[in-house]
Amino acid sequence: MTVDVAPADSPHIDEGASPRRGARLVGVLGQLGQLVAVLFAVSLLTFLLLDALPGSAVDARIGPLPNFSPEERAELVASMSKQLGLDKPLAWQYVIWVKNAFTGDFGLNYQGIEVRDVVGERLAPTLQLGIASIIISTVGALLISLLGFRTRWRALRAGIQGTATVLLVVPAFWLGLILVIIFAAELGWLPSAGYVSFSDDPGENLRFLVLPAVTLALPQLALFYRYLDAGLRDTSTAPFVTASRARGLSERGVAYRHILPNAILPTITVIGLVAGSLISGLVIVESVFSWPGLGLLLVDSVKAKDYNTVAAIVLLTAFAYVVVAFMVDVAYRLLDPRTRRQS
Secondary structure (H helix, E strand, C coil): CCCCCCCCCCCCCCCCHHHHHHHHHHHHHHHHHHHHHCCCCCHHHHHHHHCCCCCCCHHHHHHHCCCCCCCHHHHHHHHHHHHCCCCCCCHHHHHHHHHHHHCCCCCCCCCCCCCHHHHHHHHHHHHHHHHHHHHHHHHHHHHHHHHHHHHHCCCHHHHHHHHHHHHHHHHHHHHHHHHHHHHHHHCCCCCCCCCCCCCCHHHHHHHHHHHHHHHHHHHHHHHHHHHHHHHHHHHHHCCHHHHHCCCCCCHHHHHHHHHHHCCCCCHHHHHHHHHHCCHHHHHHHHHHHHCCHHHHHHHHHHCCHHHHHHHHHHHHHHHHHHHHHHHHHHHHHHHHHHHHHHH
């Protein structure tokens, strides 16, 4: 019997490595294609809906002008329509807007200011408020979920669950007004509305940030808690948890080393989806607290029929949502070994 032995220095070829790499590359390209398709669909839909709104965008910009004759007003309308590109066919307006958007040029707003400058100025307050609310809600949901999971007091657990249910159904504007009445009007601890830049006065910036951030964070905290609490209870009955207890591990070690890492995975998706769609909550909260972010700018732009600014904000929001969803998928692959084996 003859045994063929490969030379010691011959390279080992993993026949499955190349297909796996190809599958991962196809998956990444597919996600990038979905990103482009979503942005295109959102931009087109937004453009068409804004154009379908009643009234003329030019009339909304120039106002009533009672001292102008009909001829002077018509001349002004024609001049402004040409300046804003509204005299061209609708399809051509969209093509021009998309072409310019790729270079970061979203045109002028109704005041004649570059949209990218206006949006860029409002972006920092929105990011600060959004990040602060996500941090508060995530950390709070984690602590409260672990407290409710490990406590032996049924009354405490029931109280946490009841409070979470109430926070899920309470409207954000009502919650914000209640917080203003308690902490601003009655106690006088915090300002009721306004904004101070962090670079101008960090302390005042944080004082103005507390109420809007907590208002935005509390419903998110309740949502994250519901998912995390369900994950903790489902994972606690898994066979590997029973085996860990049989090996003599303490309940604290089992909870933090085995149950929590597995139970938190579904909640990561929810956090990512909420972070990507924060603009809906920001519109209400920023309006209540006069916070000069993208949400308040969106409301003002819709009232003024400022198509360029509205489209820029919506497109930016859609881009953020898709990017966050992509990051969540990457986080899943890093945290869950089962997804790495399948790729």
